Amino acid sequence: MSGGEQKPERYYVGVDVGTGSVRAALVDHSGVLLAFADQPIKKWEPQFNHHEQSSEDIWAACCVVTKKVVQGIDLNQIRGLGFDATCSLVVLDKQFHPLPVNQEGDSHRNVIMWLDHRAVSQVNRINETKHSVLQYVGGVMSVEMQAPKLLWLKENLRETCWDKAGHFFDLPDFLSWKATGVTARSLCSLVCKWTYSAEKGWDDSFWKMIGLEDFVADNYSKIGNQVLPPGASLGNGLTPEAARDLGLLPGIAVAASLIDAHAGGLGVIGADVRGHGLVCEGQPVTSRLAVICGTSSCHMGISKDPIFVPGVWGPYFSAMVPGFWLNEGGQSVTGKLIDHMVQGHAAFPELQVKATARCQSIYAYLNSHLDLIKKAQPVGFLTVDLHVWPDFHGNRSPLADLTLKGMVTGLKLSQDLDDLAILYLATVQAIALGTRFIIEAMEAAGHSISTLFLCGGLSKNPLFVQMHADITGMPVVLSQEVESVLVGAAILGACASGDFASVQTLHTWGFVERF
Numbered sequence: 001m002s003g004g005e006q007k008p009e010r011y012y013v014g015v016d017v018g019t020g021s022v023r024a025a026l027v028d029h030s031g032v033l034l035a036f037a038d039q040p041i042k043k044w045e046p047q048f049n050h051h052e053q054s055s056e057d058i059w060a061a062c063c064v065v066t067k068k069v070v071q072g073i074d075l076n077q078i079r080g081l082g083f084d085a086t087c088s089l090v091v092l093d094k095q096f097h098p099l100p101v102n103q104e105g106d107s108h109r110n111v112i113m114w115l116d117h118r119a120v121s122q123v124n125r126i127n128e129t130k131h132s133v134l135q136y137v138g139g140v141m142s143v144e145m146q147a148p149k150l151l152w153l154k155e156n157l158r159e160t161c162w163d164k165a166g167h168f169f170d171l172p173d174f175l176s177w178k179a180t181g182v183t184a185r186s187l188c189s190l191v192c193k194w195t196y197s198a199e200k201g202w203d204d205s206f207w208k209m210i211g212l213e214d215f216v217a218d219n220y221s222k223i224g225n226q227v228l229p230p231g232a233s234l235g236n237g238l239t240p241e242a243a244r245d246l247g248l249l250p251g252i253a254v255a256a257s258l259i260d261a262h263a264g265g266l267g268v269i270g271a272d273v274r275g276h277g278l279v280c281e282g283q284p285v286t287s288r289l290a291v292i293c294g295t296s297s298c299h300m301g302i303s304k305d306p307i308f309v310p311g312v313w314g315p316y317f318s319a320m321v322p323g324f325w326l327n328e329g330g331q332s333v334t335g336k337l338i339d340h341m342v343q344g345h346a347a348f349p350e351l352q353v354k355a356t357a358r359c360q361s362i363y364a365y366l367n368s369h370l371d372l373i374k375k376a377q378p379v380g381f382l383t384v385d386l387h388v389w390p391d392f393h394g395n396r397s398p399l400a401d402l403t404l405k406g407m408v409t410g411l412k413l414s415q416d417l418d419d420l421a422i423l424y425l426a427t428v429q430a431i432a433l434g435t436r437f438i439i440e441a442m443e444a445a446g447h448s449i450s451t452l453f454l455c456g457g458l459s460k461n462p463l464f465v466q467m468h469a470d471i472t473g474m475p476v477v478l479s480q481e482v483e484s485v486l487v488g489a490a491i492l493g494a495c496a497s498g499d500f501a502s503v504q505t506l507h508t509w510g511f512v513e514r515f
């Protein structure tokens with residue numbers, strides 16, 4: 001290029017599939033988010049603890065949001081595309097058509113969502129085997145992982161689903177297949193949810209022991225026998241059909257994906273914090289805990305050597321930051337629990353009317369209402385005699401018991417708005433105490449954590465953030481770019497494009513001066 005001539009701008013698209021919606025972002029060469037779009041996705045709960053989605057509905061939403069964020073951009077300047085998604089299980093037949101995961105035979109609903117707890121009997125039997133792969137999921141397999149769900153399908157939907165199935169994908173891998181036609185799986189999803197080892201590969205004895213020897217006989221073709229690191233470029237990039245669907249050009253680089261929490265972790269954990277007086281400044285990245293808080297909260301801590309934390313998932317090698325081990329603590333419902341408590345209260349209609357009248361979200365209204373009623377006291381004192389145990393959907397970490405239930409103590413015979421606001425506060429505090437419980441378990445096992453990096457929908461709630469700082473006693477860092485999960489997805493696309501050497505060179509992307 002001759003002197004003075006400007007290089008054309010290069011753009012990357014990140015797509016994030018959460019539990020309730022799909023989001024896309026257009027990001028420039030230095031990691032700045034230029035355009036954002038979101039779109040809700042459908043969910044079904046045909047019976048208690050069964051949660052289903054449709055891969056076609058999710059793909060259609062990905063197409064809507066991607067088209068929106070690239071509007072007005074020269075498509076030749078878009079260099080790479082990355083996906084992250086919840087770790088839900090997608091089932092397709094041998095011709096890649098959706099198969100039903102329900103007794104009703106509705107093949108539109110072909111996704112068992114991550115929070116589905118139908119496979120309790122199956123996971124109990126898996127845990128009774130005490131197989132050595134369980135050491136790498138915190139000692140106890142979760143009903144939210146894929147092996148118990150696969151066993152449930154074999155035992156309950158043999159003819160309509162299991163015998164016809166050709167492909168079982170984690171949702172992030174389904175999306176990269178849909179975009180490229182390449183069935184390779186991401187190391188992230190297989191290591192974290194499918195018992196694959198980055199060092200040793202699949203363990204035949206595990207699948208035989210739990211009654212899923214079918215996969216071994218088949219050389220794992222249905223669940224993945226080609227595995228790539230997140231950010232690796234897939235095949236020849238975007239297929240012409242997918243390019244038409246998404247409103248992009250064929251051949252654009254598409255990356256091996258990440259689970260959504262891991263994309264958030266990648267988006268925040270390497271933040272450049274110089275000049276902010278934070279305790280983690282100049283300290284190893286292993287002193288940071290990324291907390292991705294949306295429908296659920298995921299607590300991502302990394303280490304140079306494997307650390308075995310009872311009840312905390314992992315250690316997983318290279319599943320988030322290449323070359324580092326990852327421990328993943330979690331709370332299965334956090335945003336969903338807050339919504340549940342607030343929406344189920346008798347004063348909720350009054351809250352909606354009052355928040356609407358003030359053009360505020362219900363949470364902004366509740367936060368200012370708490371400020372009003374706390375008078376001279378710190379807000380935390382409003383709940384001295386009201387307490388919530390937050391395990392309404394079980395305890396993911398560190399108790400690793402998804403059959404646990406929630407509870408509230410200190411209820412009175414009042415149902416007014418003050419009462420709702422205080423119950424909301426107690427719920428937020430209970431979730432923050434759960435995070436502290438997880439940190440304590442991680443530290444007892446060898447982690448040394450000094451600073452929290454929050455992202456996800458709940459990090460937009462100042463009360464949630466403040467309670468996490470107060471209750472853990474740690475500083476909480478928020479990125480100026482609130483859509484950090486999307487930054488993580490775009491990092492994948494940027495890496496796949498070849499414009500950057502590796503995911504590591506990008507994990508501080510766009511963070512300078514973003515606090």
Ligand SMILES: Nc1ncnc2c1ncn2[C@@H]1O[C@H](COP(=O)(O)OP(=O)(O)O)[C@@H](O)[C@H]1O
Nearest residue numbers: 018019020021294295335363456457458460461
């Ligand atoms: N501005 C906000 N204030 C308070 N809560 C919020 C805000 N934005 C989102 N949330 C909460 O965050 C949760 C959803 O987070 P999100 O990251 O979008 O979830 P997911 O990735 O699981 O779809 C919901 O419970 C929602 O109520």
Ligand SMILES: O=C(CO)[C@H](O)[C@H](O)COP(=O)(O)O
Nearest residue numbers: 018019086087261294295296
């Ligand atoms: O299991 C997980 C990550 O390992 C996540 O909790 C699950 O994918 C849902 O995420 P979100 O709350 O962002 O929808």
